[in-house]
Amino acid sequence: MTDLDAQDPLATYRDRFVGTDGPLVYLDGNSLGRPLRVTGDRLRDFVGGEWGSRLIRGWDEGWFALPEVVGDELGRTCLGAAAGQTVVGDSTTVLLYKAMRAAVALRPGRTEIVVDRDNFPTDRYVADGVARECGLRLRWIDVDTTAGVTTEQLTKVVGEQTALVVLSHVAYRSAWLADGPGLTRVAHDAGALVLWDLSHSVGSVPLALDAWDADLAVGCTYKYLNGGPGAPAFVYVARRLLDDPDRPLVQPVQGWMGASDPFLMGPTYAPAPGIRRMLSGTPPVVGMLAVQDMLALLGEVGMDAVRAKSVGLTEHAIALADELLPGTTVASPRDAGRRGGHVTLNHPLMREATAALWQRDVVPDYRDPHGLRLGLSPLSTSYDEVERGLRAVREVLDGLT
CATH class of the missing domain: 3.90.1150.10 (Aspartate Aminotransferase, domain 1)
Structure with missing residues (x-):
């Protein structure tokens, strides 16, 4: 020692x-965090208990609500986010798509998505796909690969045509720690929304999404949140975007778990109120257990x-x-x-x-x-x-x- x-x-x-x-x-x-020792015991107990003994009854006894429960734990412990704005489910890539597609729909008539050339490949690829799907164009920021996007750089490229700005809070290559509130303010001054990728900061760097006046954020749980390989990602959507009566946020992958009454199974889709509308398919219950263990530890420390x-x-x-x-x-x-x-x-x-x-x-x-x-x-x-x-x-x- x-x-x-x-x-x-x-x-x-x-x-x-x-x-x-x-x-x-x-x-x-x-890239992949070590597992907690307590998680091994928890997974064994889950197989023999909640899964093995309760079986389908587990959905009514807690599984159905788990994406929001863990989302609120995550928001409170790591994101600086009030309850009701974060939900867990899907992969980072899928949630990036959902968030980007929903965001550009909230800025009709605007034609550009701003993204930097050193953002994580998935972010760039998804942004490219959404731009082509929606008839938009990408506006690129060239950055030093040993640094990252600054407020000065963003100010030069955003404008009245900017619908969405896609940024990483911590750059995957250099570890550049972006100015969250400053960059958000620059985008908002131009009338644009911001989507933050928190994959390399959540669980390592304190966040304050509500205080930043952040719009949307996505992150993974298998790095500093120690959820294990393939653990589900999370998405944050500011309450003002969820509750806007004139133009409510609509996510593009309409699945039964994001419906207002999943078990009605009616002929048409009606989105659930609040953050639950960001869900699509059956929640990854097993994948959330290790995340809960790490969130408990982060809350303790x-x-x-x-x-x-x-x-x-x-x-x-x-x-x-x-x-x-x-x-x-x-x-x-x-x-x-x-x-x-x-x-x-x-x-x-x-x-x-x-x-x-x-x-x-x-x-x-x-x-x-x-x-x-x-x-x-x-x-x-x-x-x-x-x-x-x-x-x-x-x-x-x-x-x-």
Whole structure:
């Protein structure tokens, strides 16, 4: 244990995660988080209890409401969102489509969707599809891949034709931490809506969607929310958009679970009131259980403490990179106030280095161009783990040069 671990008030929480007592150095928590130990027990109990014993009765005993229950937990714990605005279900891609398509419909007559060229590929691909479907065009923002979109850049491209702005709160490549309230205000000044992708910030960086006056947001739950591979995503829609009597938000995938009376099974679709209208098919009940466990832990610790640990880990990684990795460039903001929960290090041999590190049970991620990405999950990553990982990077690069 390093001195930093000895001084870390959150160090003991690491023991609650599966695998942290082994030799594996896991530095990819922003791709897939470690499971909580309690989740294994919970899944076993669920199979034998709620599922195995109650069977179909489980829908009436809690499953039907679970997407909204977990959504409210998520909003309260991580999003800074009042109840009734967040729901869990579908994949991130599907919810991005639903949110984008619903948003542009709320701005009829406007012809543009604004998106930056370094946004996550899925966001760009979905935006392209929605633009073609609706006869709109994409307005691109060119950004530095070691940084992200600024208010100045957004101000230059939005205008009276902007229907929607699509932004990531934390850039997947650089970890650039966007100015949430500032960018939202710029879009609103132009009469546009904003859709935030929170996949790389939720559970790592405190959010305040209601205070930002945010419109819509989508995020996944398998990174810092430790929901497991394929865990369902979530969508937030501001209450003012849900309750607008003149132009209520309408999502494009009309399924029975988003209907006002799912079991009426009538000939026509009528949307449910509130956030439930964003649902389509049967809720992924099993996939929400692990998310609930992590939300309970985040609620116990508090997001401010989680963020403080995240900043400490990324500062430690940057300091070690400066010391141990000559010829390597820090491709993330050095200012902690502009950096999310990961650090990207660029070197011409990082692709080969990543493959070699995985063979040594040191698991970072790789992102072009030449980027070794260190996803440092605050509650399951130790300072010692970061140091062992960076020393292994040095050894691998020395062997490749």
